[in-house]
Amino acid sequence: MSTRHLSRVDRLLSGADNLLRTLFADPVASRPDPGAGEPQPELDEAERRHVAGLMRVNHAGEVAAQALYHGQALLARDPATAEALARAAREEGDHLAWCRTRLDELGARPSRLDPLWYAGAFAVGAAAAAASDRVSLGFVEETERQVVAHLQRHLQRLPPQDTRSRRILDAMAADEAEHGDTARAAGAAPLPRPVRGLMQAVSRVMTRTAYHL
Numbered sequence: 001m002s003t004r005h006l007s008r009v010d011r012l013l014s015g016a017d018n019l020l021r022t023l024f025a026d027p028v029a030s031r032p033d034p035g036a037g038e039p040q041p042e043l044d045e046a047e048r049r050h051v052a053g054l055m056r057v058n059h060a061g062e063v064a065a066q067a068l069y070h071g072q073a074l075l076a077r078d079p080a081t082a083e084a085l086a087r088a089a090r091e092e093g094d095h096l097a098w099c100r101t102r103l104d105e106l107g108a109r110p111s112r113l114d115p116l117w118y119a120g121a122f123a124v125g126a127a128a129a130a131a132s133d134r135v136s137l138g139f140v141e142e143t144e145r146q147v148v149a150h151l152q153r154h155l156q157r158l159p160p161q162d163t164r165s166r167r168i169l170d171a172m173a174a175d176e177a178e179h180g181d182t183a184r185a186a187g188a189a190p191l192p193r194p195v196r197g198l199m200q201a202v203s204r205v206m207t208r209t210a211y212h213l
Contacts, residue, residue: 029097030090034171035164040105047159052108053211054154055165058172059099060111060210061147064121065092068143071125072136081133084186088140088179095175098168105164111210120202137188142196144180146203148173 043051069089076082103110111117129136151173158165191199 027097067121075129140183
């Protein structure tokens with residue numbers, strides 16, 4: 001939904017709808033699944049559990065990304081910034097659907113802590129947007145930089161034969177890099193080093209927890 005002409009009440013209602021869709025509805029992608037043309041890989045049980053853990057982490061990350069962008073768009077001052085954030089959230093919604101499909105194929109479930117990831121990320125996004133649009137865009141740029149690095153590590157940890165998951169993560173990384181570039185071009189404010197470090201620490205906690213839970 002475009003946010004360009006929405007009132008604050010409309011944005012609140014849209015945000016509530018986004019929360020329900022993210023946490024409780026089956027996600028539907030607007031773009032084809034990048035891994036759909038790849039064969040189902042032959043994985044032993046240990047490999048299947050490992051790939052499922054990686055994809056559960058990535059799915060949880062996409063839940064958090066939805067929340068971050070929704071929180072930012074809710075309080076964005078500039079309608080163009082709100083629209084750019086909403087557009088990025090829609091693309092992150094594709095990632096959410098792709099990861100969920102791969103989890104289903106692996107016979108695995110999403111993280112049980114998805115509501116917690118959503119609530120925390122939404123609060124961070126809203127707080128950043130309340131500070132200023134430039135700070136909000138700074139969080140986008142830094143978040144996406146860290147996510148690209150995270151996805152590159154996961155690509156290295158995938159079994160070589162799992163080209164299906166690999167295509168999904170490659171496409172996600174390309175989108176994330178573009179989101180970061182767009183935020184920087186729009187005037188993102190550099191975040192202080194302690195804030196960047198805290199973001200990395202929180203990401204590590206989520207990654208280690210969501211792999212199992």
